[in-house]
Amino acid sequence: MNPVLLCLDSGTTSVKAAAFDGQGRLLARTERPNGALHRDGLRVEQDMAQTRAEALSVLRDCAVQLAGHVAGKIAGLVVTGQGDGLWPVNGSGQPVGRALTWLDGRARELAAGMGPALDAVQAATGSRPTAASASLQLLWLQRNDPARYARIALALRLKEWLFLSLTGRALAEPSVLLPVWGDWRSGALAPTVSDTLGLSRGTELLPELAAVGAARAGLSAEAAQATGLPQGLPVLLGPGDVQSTLIGLGLGSRQGVARASIFGTSAIHACLLDDPAAMPQAPAGAMIQQFVLGPGYLCFHPCFNGATLLHHLSRRFADLPAAPAPEYSALILHPFLEPGGERAPWTDPHASGALFGLGAATTPSQIAWAGREALAFVTRASHAMMGAPDGALSLGGGLAGDGHFAQFLATLTGCTVQRSPGSHAGLRGLAAIGARFLLDAPDPAAWIGDPEQSLAPEPGPVAAYADCKYRLFSALLDAATPFWEPLSALRTKAEELMETP
Template identity: 50%
Template sequence: MASDLVLCLDSGTTTVKAAVFDRDGRAVAHAEIPNSALERHGNRVEQDMERTIADAEAAVSQCLLQVSGEICAFALTAQGDGLWPLDGEGQPAGKAMTWLDGRASALLASMPAALDAVEAITSSRPTAASQTLQLLWLQRNEPERFASIRHALRLKEWLFFRMTGTLCAESGSVLPAWGDWRSGEAHPDIPGLLGLEKGTELLPPIGTVGSCIAGLSKQAAGRMALPEGLPVILGPGDVQSTFVGLGVGPGFELTRASIFGTSAIHGRYFAEAAAIPRKHSGGMVQRFAGGGGFLCFHPAFNGGTVFRHAARVLGAEMQPGYRPAYSGVVLHPFFEPGGERAPIAHPFASAAAFGVSARTTPEQISWAAREAVAFLTRMAHADLGTDDREMVSVGGGVARDPVFLQLLANVLERPVQPHAGGETALRGLAAVATGALDTGSDDEAAPNGSYLAPAGAEIEPEGGAVAGYLGRKRAIFERLLDEVSRHWEDIAGLEEVASGLA
């Protein structure tokens, strides 16, 4: 490429980030703004689609103010799942239903056989976050809006369309809902199995990262002060991009990672499909966008938001410089309205606290929330196979929290290695996108290791009394899950009755 500067955009759930890297992997510019388009109203978690474009362009423009050289390529990724619908004119058909939207949860209990049949094809059980079930919810509850939809996109595809005028979808993001990761194609039976009146015909053309490249449109170029025709690459999803940025994937030494952002994602790279263990129904499998192999991962609804929800709902907020607050409090951290999908898969999962008394302090509840997230992380990694003692690479906001990182190492009984920079997904995106540009085929290009996020010092697990306490508490946590989960659907029904009394 004539220039060595690559612009990358990650439109996330909480923030929208942009960065420019040179070909040696150095970040020469970075910008981050809040996601102003996200709207929460009970179990409705939506985004204004036009406002989302404005946020993306604002982040890019702020980033470019720091750059003096010429940009040679522009790569995109974004939050996964969700429904970003377009009408026949290519305009938004209402607001986007994000991956956190819980309205489709009500469908799940009535269609277990259909969900089983879809999971047999996709290896991913549909949840409230799945585009297929969100379309089904609209079909049943907003039929006029459903009838107007001509294209069902994800956020990164919506960004790509508005930046280039081209409809395109990268297979790794589409197939967990619509197809078979083994064949790399959408499956025509899925709409009928779920009772959808239309389905796969709404999808954009599906290809690899190497084939999802188009020129920046004149209009978008003018809004962001970029050259018309600049190559725009539809990168892998934010999950896979972050795993690459953490040094997990083909050609790298590590195979395990956990990401703690708005959600929590725990995954493992497998060079061969036959090596993937029998996974939990909430897990997903994707082909790697470059270099071969597969990513099996658990995408949890309840991640970094657990700590914010615990502070808001329970008044339990840790102050800077906090220390562990060990106690007999056991917390189930399922605050999100869509329940949970991995490693616990239940549409009506809800939060609960046990062992609370008048002596309990807010710090103890907040620490119990951190313990709960660590316990679920261990459950996810156990489901991904226990045949190794490999270190877990850690990214996301909590990678800057040394107290939580030590807790995580203690619970996992494995060393952890933080990557505390805020550019991990952007670095992984750059690594995959530049490989695709250089070779013209992402099937042949392993990610470029020069873009990997810098790693911190390894944190080893502690033994002794703390290890004994955590082992005992984790066993209680899991036994309580077994007991309480049988009541989640009844509790959700009670909530519905109560809402009608207001």
């Protein structure tokens, strides 16, 4: 009998579910926009009850698609979601207010004023806390909303909240937990994090820790009734959405892929290394996770500013084309528009955007294309800092559908770029993980598949233009960085003036 794997991925933009058979064929897929996200300046929160309802809804829709069409038995459900943020619950497992998402910027000022403490945490864990980290978000609550902080019994991430909602059990796995609360080198928690940051409660708020593969429980009666899936169905807690998507893009799972970049709400640039200590540069915002499908470590730069840069630009400049052909110009854009500043490869809560070379003859198409060039420049910088090995760069996220961007990225980086815009990489990565641990199928190739297109670098004038502009981008960034903090202080003064009656 052909087994069926269900996969659930609750992201910042949308909530998705899919079903695959034992040969990796996609049998059913559902998706709905994330309607639980609330943006209000620095406050970027998510309604936890609505998030749970949306996850149950897409699973129910997927189960309806499968009914009567699948002869195989459903072998299990694999779950992932946004990797960072704080999803607090009380002793009864109910939400303590809205979740603080990874985009929430309220802890930005804490990050800006705790340099020595953050240095000490980075020395202990290998990763530096940012405004997206649960540790600093807990500290912000402790200082600014102590009554709410006192009601928290467990500090979860989104995927752990969904796992609790589906099974009634609170579990975590180490790949996303250790960069904040432990040490990737030893695999152990580091209680010193709480003491160093001044948290009265930290690691004691974490759920039980189990390895990927062992972090599983049966589907509860309530969740079974809500989804139409069988009670007791094995539910596997996968790694974070970043690692799931990177696996789905072929990193560590497709021959010849040495690095990958995801352009969703955020941008993630990653490679797989045997020894992360050998990286040429390790920016404070870099993260390291144990690879769940085999030996080695995923090293990646999680940027706050990804493809949403293009959305922000379109809101501020009229008539920007949605998918422009290349419009080469002297415009150079620094793509730091999110309220939390930037996390990696430049780690600064005060990071802000800039546009150089603007003139009376500047066109909307040039601005739109400069935004894409900026994202490509950050990609090149990130992979150079990590010392990514030679090989293809697999491209994922919404911008994988933009062939002009993919070709420019190939030319700029000198790498063959593989693009699979319709592959549902995160869901396929989850299926490969589920196949490994639920079906005992160690070869992920069937679930990952081949890329839809491979683009080689183009030599000639465009390559020379791209290299020259990248060097100017970097030089201007070095010059602008010292002004980020004064600009942030000026912004605060301006906001206070505008609020004064």
